Amino acid sequence: MTIADLRASVTGPVLTAEDDGYANELHTYNLTVVHTPSVVVGAMNPADVQAAVRYAAAHGLPVAVLGAGHGSSVPSAGAVLVTTRRLTGLTIDEPARTARVEAGVVWAELIEQAGKLGLAALNGSSPTVTVVSYTIGGGLGPFGRKHGYAADHVTALEVVTADGELRRVTAETEPDLFWALRGGKGNFGVVTAVEFTLFPIRTFYGGGIFFPGELAGEVLHLFRRWTADVPEEMSASVGLLHLPPLPFVPEPLRDRLVAHLRITYLGDPQEGARLIAPFRALGEPVIDAVAELPYTAIASVHSDPVDPLPLYEHGALLRALPAEAVDEILRRSGPFVLAEIRHMGGALSRPPAVPNAVGNRDDDTLYNVFLVAAGGPADAEPLHTAEQQLIDALAPWSTGRRYLNFMFAPDATPETAALAWSPADYPRLQAIKRRYDPANLFRINHNIPPS
Structure with a gap:
């Protein structure tokens, strides 16, 4: 040809x-x-x-x-x-509470259409990420502690495998491939569409509170204590943000350090307010945007930037968040646009009804640390070094494992990529890879070699 x-x-x-x-x-x-x-x-x-x-x-x-x-x-x-951006098919079956989404659809489109029907998906924090890529990488989102990963609720995938065949894959038709695609990301073919369950969520209590930098230590230390016993209806993260003086940044936040508490609570708003009252008692925030919100406002929780940026990212999973770990994050976060601690646990630690390949979901994985730096090519080495130094400083509390959707270009060696999956599951993933892609055609990714 x-x-x-x-x-x-x-x-x-x-x-x-x-x-x-x-x-x-x-x-x-x-x-x-x-x-x-x-x-x-x-x-x-x-x-x-x-x-x-x-x-x-x-x-x-x-x-x-x-x-x-x-x-x-x-x-x-x-x-x-x-x-895949031209693959834009999106259909919602309202009575069945399911959606079929093609590979070019971004979350903003699905959130808008589902929200009009009083339904919600397990979206991510950014509205401009594609639904399919996020989902097959696991899908850790603002409702995760209550409902688990997005991949847990996939019912079918359409995928082109290395033999050039288009397959509709379900638990009944090809159970091994169905297991591997949900959490194995792009290792087994080009996923052109996914189908998954939606949830009857019209509103939630949540949003973000931005605290001034001088309260950052108090906010992070309260977060580590507070997350010890919050209910799983509460999903939360806290980020140290060093925001630039650029037009897309709200004026009160420009060119300053802030601590950004992000929450989503799937329960009574009054109970949600009671749960976060200790944070509001810390002092006057720069912005307090937590309220009862419609699902269509879910992107406001994290307020991720939507314009392209030159980003260098790194992450780690932690089994504990003692005061010493928080102190290391506070001490070493200066070079980063974002240093985020995300609370895990709840449904994220339980096996789904239909098992999948999403890795490292156990009671030992209690927090995810996610670092984001921005800069040009000349900044790459010092920024990567600074990120690695912080990750190394957190080693005493790290599980040694990683979350696949928060792995990036420096993590692309097979040895590092393997940290995204359970050691018990990895041989099965390799066996499925040998069956469906023995020549490793799909290797421009965090690769699972067939041997």
């Missing part, structure tokens, strides 16, 4: 570096990863994805996938890159 043959068989654009539109097709949210594929296929439908995968297999090239580009994955140099 030649490039001409590929173009003749694909509805969407097929571009090489010599073609107009090639660079524009590769735009991504995280600007630190530059994609230079051999050919990029702008998929309009699953048949386009099939043609791209068959072309890659015929030429011995790896396949990469680019949605919104939030996770800074492995650069796609020399690969066949499939962009």
